[in-house]
Structure formats: structure tokens, C-alpha cells
Amino acid sequence: MKLDLLAIGVHPDDVELSCSGTLINEIKRGKKAGILDLTQGELGTRGTIETRYAEAAKAAEIMGVHVRANLKMRDGFFRNDEEHQLKLIQAIRTYQPEVVLANALDDRHPDHGRAGQLIATACFLAGLTKIETKDVNGNQQQRWRPKYVLHYLQDWYHEPDLLVDISDVFEQRMEAIKAYSTQFFNTVNGHEGPQTYISSPDFLDSVTGRARMMGKRIGVKYAEGFISEKKIGISNLDALLQVET
Incomplete structure (x- = not known):
């Protein structure tokens, strides 16, 4: 399936926490979007591989993504080397996304x-x-390079190059995040399992706070920020006029 947009996260829940509002926006505009998780999040303190798959599937359904896949790299031990690059190149050539959303x-x-x-x-x-890479059927794949790779903001703050208004879909975004019920605090599970950095009630408050802060920068209620190593150009100034500030 060719995708317009592919969001890649090293752990299931990275995409939801950082760029799910943008994904939902684009899906509502008729774009085909997918998620590719690099690992199964098997080193996570809370939950299991099985619960993470179930939660990831539920979140994907909430967002309305067209496909979600997992490359099953080793959580914590994958490397930016030829073996892992080829595995990811094969996936990129399979989905042929115009834009990739990536980890910080x-x-x-x-x-x-x-x-x-x-x-x-x-x-x-x-x-x-x-x-050279081959698809799952053994056929030679054609080269493909996304037009843009946008790195979403995660825990640390970095000055964004691009801000996307997600005000209209913010509640849907938060619902997708909360699908990871073993990872985050909720009234059903409470503090089951060891306390972690992300399992306190304050963590989800900080997620909302970050979106509010980003939104304020462009005069909207909520936004998500991205960094681009490639300069973003426009063909005419009308593109600027479509954004209310």
C-alpha cells in the first residue's frame, strides 16, 4: 500500500505521544497514513509485548491509520548500521511515503x-x-526517497521548525494515547506495576501542557512541533495565508 504519510517510532506509543494529532488531521483530509514501530517495546517496565500489541492496535483504530507494522528490532540494542538500515529501507520502499514523521x-x-x-x-x-532490496515476495524494489523527514518533539524541548494546529482533533489524540493503559496512569489501573517516569498522572498533564504551549506559538489552542533538517519551501505566499495566526 502506498502511503502519503508514514509515522515511524522506535517504541509503540512514541507516535501517539508526539505526532498523532498530525496523523489524524491528515487522515481526515483523505490522506493515507500508516505507523511503523521499530521495536516491540519489550524493555518497558510496565506491561508485556502482548499488551503493547493490543494497545497499539487499539490506538491505531482510534486514529484511523491504514496500516500498522512492527520491524521487531531489539529494544535498547538496535543500531544505526547496515543491517538495520536495510530492514528499514525495505519498509520505506514498500510504503513509498511522501512524508516521514520520525523520532527526535x-x-x-x-x-x-x-x-x-x-x-x-x-x-x-x-x-x-x-x-538493492527485495519485497516480501522476492521482487526487486524500486528506489524511493520521501520528500520530507520531519522529526517530532518528544521529552526534551527543541525549537520547532514547523507547528501543526491539532486543536480540532486533540481529544481524539488523547484517546489514542490513553489506549496504552498499562503505560500511563488511569482510573482503572491506577498505579499497577512499578512507578515509572510516564506512569504518574502528572505525565499526561505535561503532554497537554506541551501541546498548549506549541499552540500558543501560532495562536491556536493545541499544536504539535516538528524539526526538519531540510529547508521547507513554498511555491507562493498563498500557502501562508491559509494559516490563521
Whole structure:
């Protein structure tokens, strides 16, 4: 399936926490969007691989994404090397996204930055003809390079290059995040399992606070921020006039 937009996260829930509002927006505009999880989140303190798959499926349904897949790289131990790059190149060439949303390039969790670099590298290499990969049926794949790789903001703050208004879909976004009931505090599970950085009630408050802060920057209620290593150009100034500030 060719996608307009592919959101890639190293852990199930990275996409929901960081760019699910943008995904939902684009899906509502008729775009085809998917999620690719690099690992199964097996090193997470709370929950299991099985519960993470169930939660990821529920979140995907809430967002309305067209496909969700998992590359089953080793949580915590994957590398930005040839083996992992080729695996990701194959997926990029399979889905042929115009835009990729990727992990932050530098963040509190070392997996995030390493994944952000891996995704950026693989997106570039996927456009090189002489790197050969095959699809699941053994057919030679054609080269494909996304037009943009946008890195979403995660735990650490970085000055965004692009802000997307998600005010109209914010509640749906939060519903998708809360699908990960083993990871975050909720009135049903409470504090079952060890307390973690993300399992306190304050963590979800901070997620809302970040979206409010980003929204304030562009004069809307809620927004998500992205960093682009490639300069973003427009063909005419009418594109600016479509954004209310």
C-alpha cells in the first residue's frame, strides 16, 4: 500500500505521544497514513509485548491509520548500521511515503535519538538505486526517497521548525494515547506495576501542557512541533495565508 504519510517510532506509543494529532488531521483530509514501530517495546517496565500489541492496535483504530507494522528490532540494542538500515529501507520502499514523521534526533531516552538518526539515514539511502532490496515476495524494489523527514518533539524541548494546529482533533489524540493503559496512569489501573517516569498522572498533564504551549506559538489552542533538517519551501505566499495566526 502506498502511503502519503508514514509515522515511524522506535517504541509503540512514541507516535501517539508526539505526532498523532498530525496523523489524524491528515487522515481526515483523505490522506493515507500508516505507523511503523521499530521495536516491540519489550524493555518497558510496565506491561508485556502482548499488551503493547493490543494497545497499539487499539490506538491505531482510534486514529484511523491504514496500516500498522512492527520491524521487531531489539529494544535498547538496535543500531544505526547496515543491517538495520536495510530492514528499514525495505519498509520505506514498500510504503513509498511522501512524508516521514520520525523520532527526535536528541532526547532523554537514548533509543529516541538513535532511532531518529537511523530513520533519517535510511530515508536517504532508500533513494539510491545501487542499494538493492527485495519485497516480501522476492521482487526487486524500486528506489524511493520521501520528500520530507520531519522529526517530532518528544521529552526534551527543541525549537520547532514547523507547528501543526491539532486543536480540532486533540481529544481524539488523547484517546489514542490513553489506549496504552498499562503505560500511563488511569482510573482503572491506577498505579499497577512499578512507578515509572510516564506512569504518574502528572505525565499526561505535561503532554497537554506541551501541546498548549506549541499552540500558543501560532495562536491556536493545541499544536504539535516538528524539526526538519531540510529547508521547507513554498511555491507562493498563498500557502501562508491559509494559516490563521
